[in-house]
Amino acid sequence: MPTLEINLKDKSYPICVEEGLITKIGEMLKGITEAKKVAVITDTNVGALYSEIVMNSLSTAGFSPCLIQVEPGEKSKSCDTLMKVYKKLIMNKISRWDMVLALGGGVVGDLAGFAAATYLRGIPYVQVPTSLLAQVDSSIGGKVGIDLPEGKNLIGSFYHPLAVFIDPKVLLTLNARFFSDGMAEVVKYGCIRDSALFERLLSFETKEELLEHMEDIILACLSVKKQVVEEDERDMGSRMILNFGHTLGHAIEKYFGYTTYTHGEAVAMGMYQITKRSEELGITANNTSTLLKKVLLKYNLPYKLPPVNKPELIANMSTDKKGSGSYLNIVLLKSIGECFVKKIAQEEIPKFFAL
Numbered sequence: 001m002p003t004l005e006i007n008l009k010d011k012s013y014p015i016c017v018e019e020g021l022i023t024k025i026g027e028m029l030k031g032i033t034e035a036k037k038v039a040v041i042t043d044t045n046v047g048a049l050y051s052e053i054v055m056n057s058l059s060t061a062g063f064s065p066c067l068i069q070v071e072p073g074e075k076s077k078s079c080d081t082l083m084k085v086y087k088k089l090i091m092n093k094i095s096r097w098d099m100v101l102a103l104g105g106g107v108v109g110d111l112a113g114f115a116a117a118t119y120l121r122g123i124p125y126v127q128v129p130t131s132l133l134a135q136v137d138s139s140i141g142g143k144v145g146i147d148l149p150e151g152k153n154l155i156g157s158f159y160h161p162l163a164v165f166i167d168p169k170v171l172l173t174l175n176a177r178f179f180s181d182g183m184a185e186v187v188k189y190g191c192i193r194d195s196a197l198f199e200r201l202l203s204f205e206t207k208e209e210l211l212e213h214m215e216d217i218i219l220a221c222l223s224v225k226k227q228v229v230e231e232d233e234r235d236m237g238s239r240m241i242l243n244f245g246h247t248l249g250h251a252i253e254k255y256f257g258y259t260t261y262t263h264g265e266a267v268a269m270g271m272y273q274i275t276k277r278s279e280e281l282g283i284t285a286n287n288t289s290t291l292l293k294k295v296l297l298k299y300n301l302p303y304k305l306p307p308v309n310k311p312e313l314i315a316n317m318s319t320d321k322k323g324s325g326s327y328l329n330i331v332l333l334k335s336i337g338e339c340f341v342k343k344i345a346q347e348e349i350p351k352f353f354a355l
C-alpha cells in the first residue's frame with residue numbers, strides 16, 4: 001500500500017492510499033486507536049453511498065459506530081451545522097476516549113475535523129476523504145474550520161488526524177462537476193511546485209487515461225503538500241503557497257454567497273486571473289497564463305471572471321488570512337512549477353488586481 005507519512009515537530013501520521021480501502025476501515029483503525037465508539041460524520045450524499053460499508057466494517061472490527069449526517073454543500077461549514085454536530089456527539093455519549101471519523105469531501109473533513117478539535121477540548125479523529133479535492137488536498141495538513149458570512153474559513157484550528165485513509169475507487173461515484181472541482185487543486189499543485197505534474201495533466205487525452213493514473217496523480221499532489229506542511233505547519237511563511245489562486249478564489253466564493261461556484265471553480269478563476277495580471281506586469285514568464293488556461297479548459301474549469309462589482313469583490317479580499325491590516329501576501333508564479341509570495345500594500349491592491 002503506498003503510504004506517505006506527515007512528520008511534524010510533535011506528531012506524525014500516515015496517509016494510506018489503496019483501492020478498496022473503504023471496506024477495510026475498521027481493520028485499519030484497530031491498529032491505531034483504543035477507542036470503542038466511533039462517530040462517523042458524513043453528508044447525506046456520501047452517507048447514502050458509503051456509510052453502510054464503513055459502519056459494517058467498524059462493527060466487524062469490534063467498534064461501536066454511530067452515524068451523524070449533515071446536508072451536502074458549503075453551507076454546512078457553518079456555526080449552525082457545527083452546533084447540530086456537537087449536540088449529536090453529546091446525544092451519542094461520545095467521550096474523550098472515543099473518536100470521530102470524517103467520511104466525505106472537504107466540507108465534511110473541515111467541519112468534522114473542527115468539531116473533533118473543539119468537542120470536549122479535542123478528541124481524536126481520522127479522515128476518510130471521498131471527493132477528489134479532499135483526497136489531494138483538504139484531508140491532510142490539519143486545517144479544519146468553518147466559514148462566516150464575513151469570510152471563508154475564518155473560524156478554525158490546526159488539528160491533525162490520527163491517519164488519512166484514501167480509496168481512489170470511490171471517485172467513480174463523484175459527479176463530473178465535483179471531479180473538475182478537485183482537478184483545480186491538482187492543477188494548483190502542478191503550478192506551484194511540480195511542472196512534471198502540470199505537463200502530465202496537459203498530456204492525458206481522455207478522462208479514462210487520467211483515471212488510470214489517478215493514484216499517481218493523488219500521490220504527486222500529496223507529496224507536494226507533505227513537503228510544504230512539514231516546512232511550515234502553521235502557515236506563517238512558505239505554506240502560503242498552497243493558497244495560490246485562493247485570495248481571489250475565496251473572495252469570489254464569498255461574493256456569490258458560497259453557493260454559485262464550488263471552491264475549485266473559484267480557485268481556478270483566481271489562479272488564471274492573478275497569473276494573467278502578473279504576466280502583464282512582467283513578473284511571470286510569458287505564456288504561463290495561456291498554458292494555465294489550456295489546462296483549466298481541458299478539465300472543464302472556468303477561467304474568466306463572471307460580471308461582478310469589482311470594488312466589492314476586491315473588498316472581499318480584506319478578510320484574507322495571509323494579510324495584516326496594512327498589507328496582503330499574495331502567491332504568484334515565476335513560471336509553471338515555481339512560485340513565490342509577494343507582499344502588497346493595502347492601498348496598492350486595487351491597482352495590482354486591476355480586474
Ligand SMILES: NC(=O)c1ccc[n+]([C@@H]2O[C@H](COP(=O)([O-])OP(=O)(O)OC[C@H]3O[C@@H](n4cnc5c(N)ncnc54)[C@H](O)[C@@H]3O)[C@@H](O)[C@H]2O)c1
Pocket residue numbers: 043044045046049072073074077104105106107108110130131132133134137138139140141142143144170171172173174175178181182262263264
Ligand atoms: N482543509 C484544507 O486544507 C482544505 C483544502 C482545500 C479545500 N478545503 C475546503 O474543502 C471544501 C470543498 O471540498 P469538496 O470540493 O470536497 O466539496 P464537498 O465536500 O461539498 O463535496 C463535493 C460534493 O461531492 C459529494 N461527494 C463527495 N464524495 C463523493 C463520492 N465519492 N461520490 C459521490 N459524491 C461525493 C458531496 O456530497 C458533495 O455534494 C471547501 O469548503 C474548501 O474550503 C479545505
Ligand SMILES: O=C(O)C(=O)C[C@@H](O)[C@H](O)[C@H](O)COP(=O)(O)O
Pocket residue numbers: 137141143152153185235239242243246321
Ligand atoms: O493547506 C493549506 O494550507 C491550504 O491553503 C490548502 C487550500 O487549498 C485550502 O483551500 C485551505 O482551506 C485554505 O485555507 P485558508 O487558510 O486560506 O483559509
Ligand SMILES: [Zn+2]
Pocket residue numbers: 137185246263267
Ligand atoms: Zn483550496
